[in-house]
Amino acid sequence: MNSELTKEIIAEEFRQIQSHICEELEKADGKGVFIKDHWQRKEGGGGLTKVMKNGNIIEKGGVAFSAVHGPAPEKMLKKLKLQGSDFFATGVSIVIHPHSPMVPIIHMNIRYFEMSDGTYWFGGGIDLTPHYVVPEDAAYFHNQLKSTCDQFHPEFYPRFKAWADDYFYLKHRDETRGVGGIFFDRLQASPSLSVTQLFEFVKKVGYLFPKIYRYLMQKNHALPYSEKEEQWQKMRRGRYVEFNLVWDAGTKFGLDSNGRTESILMSMPPMATWEYDHQPPPGSQEAYTLEHLKKGIDWIAETK
Amino acid sequence: MNSELTKEIIAEEFRQIQSHICEELEKADGKGVFIKDHWQRKEGGGGLTKVMKNGNIIEKGGVAFSAVHGPAPEKMLKKLKLQGSDFFATGVSIVIHPHSPMVPIIHMNIRYFEMSDGTYWFGGGIDLTPHYVVPEDAAYFHNQLKSTCDQFHPEFYPRFKAWADDYFYLKHRDETRGVGGIFFDRLQASPSLSVTQLFEFVKKVGYLFPKIYRYLMQKNHALPYSEKEEQWQKMRRGRYVEFNLVWDAGTKFGLDSNGRTESILMSMPPMATWEYDHQPPPGSQEAYTLEHLKKGIDWIAETK
Numbered sequence: 001m002n003s004e005l006t007k008e009i010i011a012e013e014f015r016q017i018q019s020h021i022c023e024e025l026e027k028a029d030g031k032g033v034f035i036k037d038h039w040q041r042k043e044g045g046g047g048l049t050k051v052m053k054n055g056n057i058i059e060k061g062g063v064a065f066s067a068v069h070g071p072a073p074e075k076m077l078k079k080l081k082l083q084g085s086d087f088f089a090t091g092v093s094i095v096i097h098p099h100s101p102m103v104p105i106i107h108m109n110i111r112y113f114e115m116s117d118g119t120y121w122f123g124g125g126i127d128l129t130p131h132y133v134v135p136e137d138a139a140y141f142h143n144q145l146k147s148t149c150d151q152f153h154p155e156f157y158p159r160f161k162a163w164a165d166d167y168f169y170l171k172h173r174d175e176t177r178g179v180g181g182i183f184f185d186r187l188q189a190s191p192s193l194s195v196t197q198l199f200e201f202v203k204k205v206g207y208l209f210p211k212i213y214r215y216l217m218q219k220n221h222a223l224p225y226s227e228k229e230e231q232w233q234k235m236r237r238g239r240y241v242e243f244n245l246v247w248d249a250g251t252k253f254g255l256d257s258n259g260r261t262e263s264i265l266m267s268m269p270p271m272a273t274w275e276y277d278h279q280p281p282p283g284s285q286e287a288y289t290l291e292h293l294k295k296g297i298d299w300i301a302e303t304k
Numbered sequence: 305m306n307s308e309l310t311k312e313i314i315a316e317e318f319r320q321i322q323s324h325i326c327e328e329l330e331k332a333d334g335k336g337v338f339i340k341d342h343w344q345r346k347e348g349g350g351g352l353t354k355v356m357k358n359g360n361i362i363e364k365g366g367v368a369f370s371a372v373h374g375p376a377p378e379k380m381l382k383k384l385k386l387q388g389s390d391f392f393a394t395g396v397s398i399v400i401h402p403h404s405p406m407v408p409i410i411h412m413n414i415r416y417f418e419m420s421d422g423t424y425w426f427g428g429g430i431d432l433t434p435h436y437v438v439p440e441d442a443a444y445f446h447n448q449l450k451s452t453c454d455q456f457h458p459e460f461y462p463r464f465k466a467w468a469d470d471y472f473y474l475k476h477r478d479e480t481r482g483v484g485g486i487f488f489d490r491l492q493a494s495p496s497l498s499v500t501q502l503f504e505f506v507k508k509v510g511y512l513f514p515k516i517y518r519y520l521m522q523k524n525h526a527l528p529y530s531e532k533e534e535q536w537q538k539m540r541r542g543r544y545v546e547f548n549l550v551w552d553a554g555t556k557f558g559l560d561s562n563g564r565t566e567s568i569l570m571s572m573p574p575m576a577t578w579e580y581d582h583q584p585p586p587g588s589q590e591a592y593t594l595e596h597l598k599k600g601i602d603w604i605a606e607t608k
Contacts, residue, residue, distance in 0.1 A: 060580075
């Protein structure tokens with residue numbers, strides 16, 4: 001880490017990204033407002049969780065900022081394969097569940113981690129979980145991510161896209177959570193990319209999020225749907241729960257290591273359901289969606 | 305294992321217990337019927353899953369029987385700290401989600417495991433998850449379990465009751481899943497209890513289940529409730545999901561080791577919801593329930 005960029009500067013920028021995102025989402029929703037919940041961490045630091053309920057378009061949304069520090073717990077050192085005394089971690093984390101099954105669920109996270117011995121890294125990602133896969137929307141989403149990645153390194157998009165396919169994957173269903181996105185972790189400065197450039201990249205991902213989601217909200221929220229689509233949405237929300245509770249490394253680690261439960265589970269949906277061995281009829285939109293929840297689909301090429 | 309009692313006899317008895325339970329539940333429900341789903345396991349064996357949807361009292365219920373065998377997977381040997389070539393496992397597993405928030409969710413499982421080197425054990429348990437804790441119902445439930453346990457060994461009930469408190473526990477909420485019950489695993493014959501007696505005990509647990517649940521259905525299904533209780537029920541179902549996906553060792557192992565997903569997740573509820581940081585009003589029935597989802601409550605003594 002160079003001397004100009006400090007963890008305080010990063011945390012402050014993340015806090016501003018949270019504010020910006022909440023303002024943009026409130027504007028796009030037109031009715032819902034984010035309620036603020038400040039919390040302190042006994043061992044050091046704290047956070048500000050902002051939650052929206054029953055907006056026009058957003059049924060349940062959470063945008064969380066945190067900056068925590070203190071002695072590194074044993075479990076953390078073991079999981080991260082690190083040695084050291086104190087840690088610092090800051091991040092912004094978002095999950096939005098819309099009312100309409102025609103609007104996708106979205107998730108975004110950016111984070112910075114630092115140990116007292118000087119080790120540090122950035123991580124993050126954005127992924128999109130449509131209840132119904134729409135190739136043009138997936139292509140728009142991936143094009144936006146690719147443009148942002150390409151400003152920094154030609155390998156970022158292909159690497160982080162494949163990483164997202166692997167990460168957001170329900171092994172017990174052989175399904176991806178959605179149409180993927182980008183995922184990256186442990187990004188450190190290299191001869192070709194300074195820490196300042198990495199920070200710029202992570203900030204751009206943060207600021208890209210509301211642009212993407214406003215577009216997808218606007219494009220899809222007025223589309224008609226019926227009870228059938230609502231029922232399917234509830235089942236897809238069930239899958240979202242399965243991913244988060246069974247496979248998401250961050251959630252598992254948080255719940256197992258005495259993290260703040262309400263912040264970790266802010267991502268849980270309203271009204272999820274499970275049906276025994278549900279099989280959508282062949283040729284249906286639901287079957288089409290299942291067929292496209294697979295790793296390795298090049299969404300940008302698909303729609304060219 | 306003595307020569308008279310074979311794994312085939314145990315599996316056949318378990319299959320009969322499944323039949324008996326489904327008949328009893330259909331009678332008690334008065335409308336719902338169990339749909340049968342036979343399945344085969346590629347590596348050996350299979351099962352019969354019976355599922356009820358939208359009965360009079362039961363909203364979603366599954367009663368699963370399976371008897372599987374084959375080469376023991378690496379993960380199984382590691383988890384069970386066993387060596388050996390082939391395994392055999394048979395069991396009956398049940399979860400019932402009622403329509404009414406005034407009727408508790410119930411779970412029962414009995415199982416038998418055997419390795420080709422002769423190692424074997426029984427396991428199982430019953431636990432009750434009321435949406436609203438009712439001390440008399442909890443006392444009835446525990447008295448029934450205690451009576452059955454006491455017929456076999458004076459230490460069974462206290463040991464298995466404490467085991468259930470520890471097992472059905474959501475660490476990240478500091479909540480038990482419900483009012484507990486009994487849980488036992490790796491029961492083997494001892495000088496004081498033959499394998500035949502152990503099998504008798506496990507059978508009694510299986511046959512006790514419908515008696516208990518018919519009583520609790522009958523007693524509570526006609527009680528009035530409103531939208532407030534329904535909303536609470538959906539949140540409690542969310543907790544049920546959290547336990548099963550985050551903490552239940554059987555579920556985790558099954559999903560991670562290529563088990564049959566639909567059978568494993570048969571336990572998932574219909575219509576579960578999550579609200580950010582929900583706190584029931586002090587003095588409410590909901591607050592009372594949360595205060596009583598704790599380890600170590602002696603329900604039998606409580607209501608004397």
